[in-house]
Amino acid sequence: MEKNEYVSTLVEPKVWHISDYRNDSMYLIEGEKESVLFDTGMGEGDLRFFVENITKNPLKVIISHAHWDHIMQIDQFDEVYMNHKDFKILEIFGMNIKTDRIKDVKDGEILELGDRKLEVIEVPGHTPGSIVVLDKENKLLFSGDALGAGHTWLQLPGCLPLTSYLQSLYKLRERIDEFEKIYNGHLSQCNMTPYSSDYLLDLIKAVEKVVSGELKGEPYPYGNFGGFYVTYGKATLVYNPDNIR
Template identity: 30%
Template structure:
């Protein structure tokens, strides 16, 4: 796989890992004292070397969730943080999901994980990151609020694309609706969102589309079509710029 690095702000870089099949974003955020890498990609690039080329500060890894395309590079870092409710997801993707990846030889993952919870703060020195628990795509999915800069890093909770709620350890559409409401209640604290896939950055108004779509599914007022996603039968509701895939 290939990678490229883009500086998107002061002390902030986007690392894109990609090939013809996969594209995933990681974000390195540096303060005065330490740095946090949000997600660790597929692990198919020299991630530690890439990060070291950008900062000589100590680096912690904060995972938005436990899926294999976000955890692959964790083995190169001693401090890896994950929401406590996604520990089982992480273990599942480190075992069963490896067999679904074909030619991708994911390296050994970090086995020793440190838990985070809703409201956990990472003080980087002059820059603080707050964890917001947003179950949906997985039960332990989180978003990360860069409080000083007003940026929200959303992982796979929302993007200009489809959110998947039909996987092992996904939460229900009803739970996801509450997560989107929670993010919208924080709206005054961020002015831009940075997802893990697809177009970036994304204006926060995308969350309104997700809320309306989730409410349409719950009420039965919006029609979804049958689909197959990752080998599973599911339903897909498309709405403006987004879609929600959920169990049949």
């Protein structure tokens, strides 16, 4: 796939998965009156044109977190939201993203799309301002990288300590009866199959066992940021051993 190309797949009624050349995952969630684009990937094409060929509704863009593979091309859109705690991530990685037009979005905010409601839940850990979006009526959770995509990365610069991340996961566990499918930020790495909600429980166990010392990681062989990894059930946790508490 060329850098300026996108591909869409209908994964749920009125929910499209959109991928770019790096297989980053974006989700177009359509309501009766408005639509939300969750993340904007890292492609270099005309994403707005692509999306507007799928939905004619007024469009809001919600960014799950400020890493480069989820936030590029936001300048193509008029209404963009992201938790402002992640401005710190833009600074850490020296990303040339204009922040003056990014509106803040916080825990508990409800996006009314007409016949569909999306709730924003803050899940800090992967980044300070990571959010997920819950479609309670349809039992769907859109997680960005807050719950990872096969491998949950907590070893990057700017990640919170594992003990802080664990509190975020506990908060999300309180809502586990409200979602059945988890659509993450790199769905192709999961063979285009969303996680079931019990993935969250496996991830919690992985974090708990690293924090307690019950699980000891091995050097992580992928990416440029090092770290160690452990696996528990369906979840693989990648972490920095110097950033546990």
